Amino acid sequence: MMTKHEKRTLAIKALEGDKLALSKLITLIEESMDNFIDIADIVWHRTLKAKVIGVTGMPGAGKSTLISRLTRLLRKQGKKVGIVAIDPSSPISGGSLLGDRIRMQYALDEGVFMRSMPAQREGTLPWRALLTVEILDAIGYDYVIIETVGAGQSDVQVMNAADTVIVVLMPGAGDEIQALKAGLMEIGDIYVVNKADKPEAETTYNQVKFALENITKSQGWKPRILLASAIMNKGVREVLEAVEEHLEFLEKTGSLVSRRKRRRILELELLVKARVEELLHKLITTNSKAKEIVDNVYQGLLDPISASKKLLGLVLKESKI
Ligand SMILES: Nc1nc2c(ncn2[C@@H]2O[C@H](COP(=O)(O)OP(=O)(O)O)[C@@H](O)[C@H]2O)c(=O)[nH]1
Numbered sequence: 216m217m218t219k220h221e222k223r224t225l226a227i228k229a230l231e232g233d234k235l236a237l238s239k240l241i242t243l244i245e246e247s248m249d250n251f252i253d254i255a256d257i258v259w260h261r262t263l264k265a266k267v268i269g270v271t272g273m274p275g276a277g278k279s280t281l282i283s284r285l286t287r288l289l290r291k292q293g294k295k296v297g298i299v300a301i302d303p304s305s306p307i308s309g310g311s312l313l314g315d316r317i318r319m320q321y322a323l324d325e326g327v328f329m330r331s332m333p334a335q336r337e338g339t340l341p342w343r344a345l346l347t348v349e350i351l352d353a354i355g356y357d358y359v360i361i362e363t364v365g366a367g368q369s370d371v372q373v374m375n376a377a378d379t380v381i382v383v384l385m386p387g388a389g390d391e392i393q394a395l396k397a398g399l400m401e402i403g404d405i406y407v408v409n410k411a412d413k414p415e416a417e418t419t420y421n422q423v424k425f426a427l428e429n430i431t432k433s434q435g436w437k438p439r440i441l442l443a444s445a446i447m448n449k450g451v452r453e454v455l456e457a458v459e460e461h462l463e464f465l466e467k468t469g470s471l472v473s474r475r476k477r478r479r480i481l482e483l484e485l486l487v488k489a490r491v492e493e494l495l496h497k498l499i500t501t502n503s504k505a506k507e508i509v510d511n512v513y514q515g516l517l518d519p520i521s522a523s524k525k526l527l528g529l530v531l532k533e534s535k536i
């Protein structure tokens with residue numbers, strides 16, 4: 216256990232640019248959200264400066280490759296880039312091979328910081344990812360990029376935290392169009408059909424264009440649809456230009472404020488939910504009153520709806536708020 220003073224020293228070091236301290240700080244927050252309380256006053260008032268970009272799409276679409284290309288472009292402009300990669304293939308112990316390779320390549324550059332998080336803790340992950348985004352923002356990373364696989368509910372939530380969402384698609388036998396229909400259609404501000412070096416890319420591009428034809432997002436933003444080949448470094452500049460264009464649009468229309476408010480609301484909801492879940496789990500396994508309620512439901516003496524109210528009552532009492 217670290218003392219409050221040790222946590223604060225770590226946070227200050229991280230803010231000064233010490234990457235090892237930053238890694239340790241993120242681990243600390245991942246372990247318990249309450250660790251954030253001890254450093255919140257150092258970190259929190261510095262947030263809401265970074266441009267937060269969400270990048271989502273199916274595994275293998277080329278998200279990581281595209282992010283590494285975008286990062287290089289941003290570095291050429293002197294921008295600092297933080298990356299939070301929610302990696303479905305990485306077990307808790309480490310990252311996928313590719314992740315590692317990319318990490319190494321990034322490590323050569325002072326202005327880039329990358330953090331991978333395993334995706335298997337569905338439901339509890341987003342607040343960890345979001346607090347990491349906030350810390351990177353506070354430290355002064357100009358861009359914070361979140362990479363997720365656009366599969367679960369939690370990924371969609373994470374995307375709600377971003378200022379600009381890029382959906383990466385790859386050419387294929389209609390799978391991508393299915394993915395669009397399955398929920399990726401609402402979330403993208405920019406769609407990138409990657410792997411333009413493949414002959415089927417043009418067809419997929421046209422299909423995506425057709426599928427998104429009638430989509431207009433809030434304040435009248437028409438999602439941009441671009442062809443790129445991340446691996447050949449083609450069309451990447453155009454993706455970055457579209458990002459800038461979208462960010463300008465957000466600012467001009469006042470939507471940036473509402474998007475960031477949405478991020479705050481999301482964070483609050485996720486943190487409260489995680490607290491309630493944690494307490495509920497603890498109560499059901501250890502508290503005699505909670506166990507009695509569960510027993511009564513089991514024996515048919517109490518209906519689950521009334522029981523849920525009673526349990527929530529217990530949670531609130533136990534939370535000592
Ligand atoms: N042909 C081709 N392959 C690509 C391109 N971009 C990425 N890839 C490859 O696709 C695979 C998955 O890429 P990755 O960036 O890890 O995808 P992610 O799972 O979406 O992050 C890797 O083998 C990449 O080398 C591209 O533009 N063209």
Ligand SMILES: [Mg+2]
Pocket residue numbers: 278279280362
């Ligand atoms: Mg990846």
